[in-house]
Amino acid sequence: MSISSAILGFALVAGLITIVPGLDTAMVLRSTISHGRRHGFATAIGVSSGALIWGAGAAVGVSALLVASTFAYTCVRIAGAVYMIWLGVRLLARVAHGAGAALELDSPPTGQTLVGSWRRGLTTNLLNPKIGAFYIAVLPQFIPPHVSHLAFGLLLALVHDLESIIWFTAIILAVHSVRSLLQRRSTQRAVDGVTGLALLGFGIKLGLSSK
Numbered sequence: 001m002s003i004s005s006a007i008l009g010f011a012l013v014a015g016l017i018t019i020v021p022g023l024d025t026a027m028v029l030r031s032t033i034s035h036g037r038r039h040g041f042a043t044a045i046g047v048s049s050g051a052l053i054w055g056a057g058a059a060v061g062v063s064a065l066l067v068a069s070t071f072a073y074t075c076v077r078i079a080g081a082v083y084m085i086w087l088g089v090r091l092l093a094r095v096a097h098g099a100g101a102a103l104e105l106d107s108p109p110t111g112q113t114l115v116g117s118w119r120r121g122l123t124t125n126l127l128n129p130k131i132g133a134f135y136i137a138v139l140p141q142f143i144p145p146h147v148s149h150l151a152f153g154l155l156l157a158l159v160h161d162l163e164s165i166i167w168f169t170a171i172i173l174a175v176h177s178v179r180s181l182l183q184r185r186s187t188q189r190a191v192d193g194v195t196g197l198a199l200l201g202f203g204i205k206l207g208l209s210s211k
Contacts, residue, residue, distance in 0.1 A: 001144050006152075007159060010142040014160040017134070018167050023084070023202045027124055028168050029175060030195045031117050037176045039117040044168035046121025048161040053126060055157020058135035059150045077209070083127050084203030091196030095189050 001009075024047045032040030125131060135157070143152050 001142070003144060003147065003152075006142045006144055007156070010138070010156050011159050011163065013138060013142075014156075015163050018160070018163050023124060023128070023198065024121070024164075025168075025171065026195050026198045027121055028171060030192070031112075031120070032172050032175045033179060035112050035117065036179070037172055038114060039112060040168070040172040040175070042114045042117035043121035044165060044172065046118040046123075047125045047168070048121075048164050049118070050122045050125025051131065051164065052154075052157050052161055054131045054135050055139070055160065056150075056154055057132060058139050059153025059157070077129050078207060079127055081203045081207030083123065085200055085207070086203075087124075088196045088198070088200035088203060091192045092200070095193045095196065 028040055028043050028047065031043040139153050139156055142156060143149055
């Protein structure tokens with residue numbers, strides 16, 4: 001397999017994975033609707049940062065440990081499940097009780113910071129061990145034998161990140177163009193409810209899933 005065909009092949013597979021709706025997309029959508037375009041991009045960059053770390057981990061064999069070690073995989077899986085369920089419960093509590101300050105999802109009293117949005121995207125991605133499992137299952141198939149595994153693995157992870165940023169940018173700009181409509185209280189509560197249920201579903205599924 002040549003370098004160019006390996007990159008193109010991985011780009012196709014990663015691109016298909018990117019456009020499938022999932023938790024990362026839900027987090028970026030909610031961040032954009034609730035806090036604006038800059039926070040949507042901050043969340044998207046956080047998600048991409050987590051994917052890059054997973055890609056680097058796969059390239060050096062860290063993700064392989066999660067696949068090979070039941071204990072390591074279980075620890076990350078449970079941590080991720082608890083985090084997602086916690087976010088989901090807080091969002092649903094906000095929907096049930098209104099937008100009172102005591103139930104505000106955002107940590108700072110003055111609103112969500114860009115760093116906070118980035119951190120939420122990063123944490124959500126890093127605490128999903130299935131991302132690591134995806135990289136360790138897919139990356140080796142597209143790394144030619146005559147290249148540095150670490151360098152080429154990072155290159156492929158960057159390709160995936162670029163595709164993700166392009167996809168998230170399209171979503172953010174589309175949502176931002178109709179944000180005034182989406183910011184209505186009823187729409188906000190609906191978005192929070194759907195995102196909360198999605199987080200709960202992902203968290204429960206992740207917590208109950210086996211290796």
